Each structure stands twice: as C-alpha cells, then as structure tokens.
Amino acid sequence: MLARTEPFPEPPPAFEARSLTLDYTTAKGPLRAVDDVSFSAYEGERLVLLGRSGCGKSSILKAVAGFITPTSGEINVKGRRVTGAGPDRIVVFQEFDQLLPWKTVRENVAFPLRVAADVPRAEARERAEEALRKVGLERAIDVYPHTLSGGMKQRAAIARALVTNADVLLMDEPFAALDALTRRRLQADLLKLAEDEGFTLLFVTHSIEEAILIGTRLHLLSAHPGRTIATFDTAEFDLGNSGGARFDGVVKEVNGLLFEEHDEEELAHV
Numbered sequence: 118m119l120a121r122t123e124p125f126p127e128p129p130p131a132f133e134a135r136s137l138t139l140d141y142t143t144a145k146g147p148l149r150a151v152d153d154v155s156f157s158a159y160e161g162e163r164l165v166l167l168g169r170s171g172c173g174k175s176s177i178l179k180a181v182a183g184f185i186t187p188t189s190g191e192i193n194v195k196g197r198r199v200t201g202a203g204p205d206r207i208v209v210f211q212e213f214d215q216l217l218p219w220k221t222v223r224e225n226v227a228f229p230l231r232v233a234a235d236v237p238r239a240e241a242r243e244r245a246e247e248a249l250r251k252v253g254l255e256r257a258i259d260v261y262p263h264t265l266s267g268g269m270k271q272r273a274a275i276a277r278a279l280v281t282n283a284d285v286l287l288m289d290e291p292f293a294a295l296d297a298l299t300r301r302r303l304q305a306d307l308l309k310l311a312e313d314e315g316f317t318l319l320f321v322t323h324s325i326e327e328a329i330l331i332g333t334r335l336h337l338l339s340a341h342p343g344r345t346i347a348t349f350d351t352a353e354f355d356l357g358n359s360g361g362a363r364f365d366g367v368v369k370e371v372n373g374l375l376f377e378e379h380d381e382e383e384l385a386h387v
C-alpha cells in the first residue's frame with residue numbers, strides 16, 4: 118500500500134497587492150490616489166498596470182517597491198509582507214538620468230552588486246559584462262552614460278536591474294520617453310529577455326498596445342482615484358500577432374473601458 122503523503126503546499130505569488138489603498142498628504146488635506154486594488158502575479162508572469170494619467174499606477178509601483186506605505190491593505194513578495202525597499206525588488210524608471218554620470222556603464226551595472234550584495238569586484242565586473250551583453254550593450258561597456266542615446270541608457274538600466282537577480286522587476290514607463298522605433302525595438306528585446314530569463318515583472322504604462330504586448334496579464338485601473346475596472350489575460354500576444362484581429366479586438370475593448378464609458382460618466386456629472 119502506498120504511504121499517505123501531505124499535498125505539496127502551493128507556492129505564494131511572486132508578488133501581490135491585497136485591498137491596497139494609498140493616500141497622499143497634501144496642503145488641501147488627504148488625497149486618495151488608489152482605492153482598494155488587489156492583484157497577484159506568479160513567478161515568470163508579467164503583470165501590467167494600465168490606466169489614464171493620474172490613476173495611481175506609479176504610486177502602486179512605488180508601494181510595491183517599498184518607497185511608500187499603504188494607508189490600508191498590504192503588499193507581499195513571495196509571501197513576505199513589504200515594509201520597505203529591499204534587494205528582492207528592483208526598479209527601472211522612465212527617466213534617462215538613472216545612471217551615475219561619473220561611473221562607466223559597466224561600473225553602473227556592477228554598482229548594486231558591490232554595494233547591496235557585497236559581491237567581490239572581479240565577479241561584479243563579470244556579471245555586469247554578461248548583463249550588458251544580454252541587453253545588446255557589449256560595445257558600450259566602458260563608456261560614460263552621457264555618450265549614450267536614450268534607448269541605450271534604458272538598456273543599461275535594464276541590465277543593472279537584471280544583474281541583481283531580484284525576485285521582481287518593477288518598470289515604470291521605461292520606454293515612454295523614447296521615439297516610436299526605438300520603443301518598439303526595446304519592447305521586442307524586453308520580451309526576448311523575459312522569454313530567456315523568465316523574470317517576474319510589474320510594468321506600468323499608459324499605452325494600451327504596449328500593455329497588451331508586454332503583459333501576460335493586464336490590470337486596468339479607473340481614472341483618479343485608481344480602482345480596478347477589469348483584468349485581461351494577454352499572454353497570447355507578442356510582436357508576431359500585434360496588429361492582428363484578436364489584438365485589435367482587445368485594444369478596442371480596453372479603450373472602451375478606459376475612455377468612452379468613463380467620459381460619458383464624467384460628462385453626466387458636468
């Protein structure tokens with residue numbers, strides 16, 4: 118007879134928000150930025166927060182990063198409650214000035230390893246070089262950031278995030294300030310990297326097409342304050358089928374949810 122065994126416990130989500138509410142203190146009093154938002158993503162998933170300007174996307178990302186404290190609700194990373202910033206999460210921002218100007222690209226990428234993880238110098242250099250190769254920056258390893266284009270700076274910022282092997286990568290509109298062609302190229306390369314490396318991603322954007330393309334799951338937020346409108350499974354979409362009928366159908370549906378219905382609601386209150 119077979120011995121009875123306990124079932125394996127389910128692994129916790131790579132990250133999750135439970136009934137997350139975020140307020141800011143302003144001169145006019147408290148301002149509710151995010152109201153009762155919940156989501157979760159398992160290892161290897163790419164969850165995208167999509168919503169109109171000011172709906173609280175960046176605030177949620179900052180809360181997951183541990184930079185701001187929830188008014189209520191909680192954020193967990195691999196089952197551990199987030200109470201501040203930590204090496205299990207790393208952020209890539211939109212701004213091109215994320216790199217330290219007095220350090221070379223390689224030194225910039227090696228920096229978090231040296232400082233936060235105490236990795237020996239030679240190993241940090243090697244790992245930085247490897248990450249820079251992965252993002253296609255092998256020819257810019259020894260230059261200073263001011264000599265890079267915007268796209269190259271974002272590639273270096275992605276390499277710096279990758280090298281840490283953090284549990285969750287947090288990206289806040291990393292491609293929003295790039296021209297359309299460079300943006301498309303970086304989207305493609307990020308998808309390829311995600312496929313090769315299998316990292317877990319929380320990505321913020323206000324581009325519907327980018328959201329569907331990058332995400333395996335889409336979390337739609339209403340206009341200010343951000344509340345959940347809907348979620349979509351978008352794992353089937355990549356650059357090969359963007360622009361196809363199914364892709365366009367989702368774009369239209371999301372567009373309707375984000376804009377038309379809410380504009381009507383807003384107009385009704387004018």
Ligand SMILES: Nc1ncnc2c1ncn2[C@@H]1O[C@H](COP(=O)(O)OP(=O)(O)OP(=O)(O)O)[C@@H](O)[C@H]1O
Nearest residue numbers: 141143150169170171172173174175176177323341
């Ligand atoms: N430090 C702050 N102090 C006060 N209010 C803030 C602060 N940061 C953000 N807000 C407010 O919180 C709300 C949500 O802002 P947030 O930047 O999170 O939105 P967003 O969806 O990321 O916008 P965008 O797409 O324009 O970047 C907005 O009303 C914003 O003005």
